[in-house]
Amino acid sequence: MRKISFRLISGIGFILILFTTYYYYGRSDVLNFSTGANLIPAVLAATSMFIGIIFGCLFRQLKGKNESISIVKEISQIFSSASFWSAIAVSPLVFFCIFAVSGDNPEGFSNYALAFQNGFLCESIFRDMFPQTQL
Secondary structure, three states, rough: HHHHHHHHHHHHHHHHHHHHHHHHHOOOOOOOOOOOOOHHHHHHHHHHHHHHHHHHHHHHHHHHHHHHOOOOHHHHOOHHHHHHEEEEHHHHHHHHHHHHHHOOOOOOEEEHHHHHHHHHHHHHHHHOOOOOOOO
Protein backbone atom coordinates (compact mmCIF):
# COMPACT_ATOMS: atom_id res chain seq x y z
CA MET A 1 0.00 0.00 0.00
CA ARG A 2 2.84 2.39 0.85
CA LYS A 3 4.56 1.74 -2.52
CA ILE A 4 1.32 2.39 -4.40
CA SER A 5 0.79 5.67 -2.55
CA PHE A 6 4.33 6.86 -3.32
CA ARG A 7 3.94 5.86 -6.98
CA LEU A 8 0.62 7.63 -7.27
CA ILE A 9 1.91 10.79 -5.63
CA SER A 10 5.08 10.70 -7.76
CA GLY A 11 3.08 10.26 -10.97
CA ILE A 12 0.68 13.06 -10.14
CA GLY A 13 3.56 15.29 -9.04
CA PHE A 14 5.41 14.56 -12.30
CA ILE A 15 2.50 15.85 -14.35
CA LEU A 16 1.60 18.78 -12.10
CA ILE A 17 5.14 20.13 -11.82
CA LEU A 18 5.73 19.96 -15.57
CA PHE A 19 2.47 21.71 -16.37
CA THR A 20 3.14 24.27 -13.63
CA THR A 21 6.51 24.98 -15.24
CA TYR A 22 4.79 25.81 -18.51
CA TYR A 23 2.03 27.78 -16.85
CA TYR A 24 4.38 29.84 -14.68
CA TYR A 25 7.15 30.50 -17.20
CA GLY A 26 5.22 30.41 -20.45
CA ARG A 27 4.24 33.59 -22.22
CA SER A 28 0.55 34.20 -22.74
CA ASP A 29 0.91 33.48 -26.47
CA VAL A 30 2.81 30.20 -25.83
CA LEU A 31 0.81 28.62 -23.03
CA ASN A 32 -1.74 30.16 -20.74
CA PHE A 33 -4.36 27.86 -19.29
CA SER A 34 -6.87 30.66 -18.79
CA THR A 35 -7.01 31.40 -22.52
CA GLY A 36 -7.16 27.74 -23.50
CA ALA A 37 -3.94 27.93 -25.49
CA ASN A 38 -2.08 24.96 -26.88
CA LEU A 39 -0.97 22.34 -24.32
CA ILE A 40 1.08 20.39 -26.86
CA PRO A 41 4.49 21.80 -25.76
CA ALA A 42 3.88 20.74 -22.15
CA VAL A 43 2.71 17.28 -23.23
CA LEU A 44 5.74 16.87 -25.52
CA ALA A 45 8.10 17.89 -22.71
CA ALA A 46 6.43 15.44 -20.31
CA THR A 47 6.66 12.68 -22.93
CA SER A 48 10.32 13.49 -23.66
CA MET A 49 11.19 13.42 -19.97
CA PHE A 50 9.28 10.17 -19.40
CA ILE A 51 11.08 8.49 -22.32
CA GLY A 52 14.39 9.83 -21.01
CA ILE A 53 13.65 8.36 -17.59
CA ILE A 54 12.85 4.97 -19.12
CA PHE A 55 16.00 4.94 -21.25
CA GLY A 56 18.13 6.18 -18.34
CA CYS A 57 16.82 3.43 -16.05
CA LEU A 58 17.28 0.83 -18.80
CA PHE A 59 20.85 2.03 -19.38
CA ARG A 60 21.71 1.81 -15.67
CA GLN A 61 20.03 -1.58 -15.40
CA LEU A 62 21.89 -3.08 -18.39
CA LYS A 63 25.26 -1.49 -17.64
CA GLY A 64 27.77 -4.22 -16.84
CA LYS A 65 25.61 -7.15 -17.98
CA ASN A 66 27.45 -9.52 -20.31
CA GLU A 67 24.88 -12.29 -20.62
CA SER A 68 21.99 -12.29 -23.06
CA ILE A 69 18.96 -10.31 -21.98
CA SER A 70 15.26 -10.19 -22.67
CA ILE A 71 14.44 -6.57 -23.42
CA VAL A 72 10.76 -7.08 -22.57
CA LYS A 73 11.70 -8.46 -19.13
CA GLU A 74 14.18 -5.65 -18.52
CA ILE A 75 11.67 -2.96 -19.48
CA SER A 76 8.96 -4.48 -17.27
CA GLN A 77 11.40 -4.47 -14.33
CA ILE A 78 12.01 -0.76 -14.80
CA PHE A 79 8.49 0.17 -13.73
CA SER A 80 8.93 -1.51 -10.35
CA SER A 81 12.42 -0.17 -9.65
CA ALA A 82 13.23 2.50 -7.08
CA SER A 83 15.39 4.22 -9.69
CA PHE A 84 12.39 4.82 -11.96
CA TRP A 85 10.10 6.16 -9.26
CA SER A 86 12.75 8.39 -7.73
CA ALA A 87 13.44 9.83 -11.20
CA ILE A 88 9.70 10.41 -11.68
CA ALA A 89 9.65 12.32 -8.40
CA VAL A 90 12.83 14.37 -8.89
CA SER A 91 13.13 15.06 -12.65
CA PRO A 92 10.32 17.62 -12.94
CA LEU A 93 11.71 19.53 -9.96
CA VAL A 94 15.12 19.82 -11.61
CA PHE A 95 13.44 20.85 -14.87
CA PHE A 96 11.44 23.55 -13.05
CA CYS A 97 14.57 24.80 -11.24
CA ILE A 98 16.48 25.17 -14.51
CA PHE A 99 13.88 27.62 -15.79
CA ALA A 100 13.62 29.33 -12.41
CA VAL A 101 17.37 29.99 -12.32
CA SER A 102 17.70 30.97 -15.98
CA GLY A 103 14.51 33.04 -16.11
CA ASP A 104 13.92 31.73 -19.62
CA ASN A 105 10.69 30.51 -21.19
CA PRO A 106 10.31 26.78 -21.85
CA GLU A 107 9.84 26.68 -25.61
CA GLY A 108 11.35 25.14 -28.70
CA PHE A 109 13.14 21.92 -29.53
CA SER A 110 15.93 22.58 -27.05
CA ASN A 111 13.31 22.33 -24.31
CA TYR A 112 12.42 18.76 -25.34
CA ALA A 113 16.09 17.78 -25.56
CA LEU A 114 16.62 19.24 -22.09
CA ALA A 115 13.62 17.30 -20.76
CA PHE A 116 14.94 14.03 -22.26
CA GLN A 117 18.45 14.64 -20.94
CA ASN A 118 17.12 15.60 -17.52
CA GLY A 119 15.14 12.37 -17.35
CA PHE A 120 18.07 10.29 -18.55
CA LEU A 121 20.63 11.83 -16.20
CA CYS A 122 18.36 12.52 -13.23
CA GLU A 123 19.73 9.71 -11.06
CA SER A 124 23.33 10.81 -11.66
CA ILE A 125 22.47 14.36 -10.62
CA PHE A 126 20.57 13.08 -7.59
CA ARG A 127 23.50 10.91 -6.50
CA ASP A 128 25.89 13.86 -6.79
CA MET A 129 23.61 16.05 -4.69
CA PHE A 130 22.80 13.42 -2.05
CA PRO A 131 25.63 10.82 -1.96
CA GLN A 132 24.41 9.26 1.30
CA THR A 133 21.06 8.20 -0.25
CA GLN A 134 20.76 4.74 -1.80
CA LEU A 135 18.45 4.25 -4.80
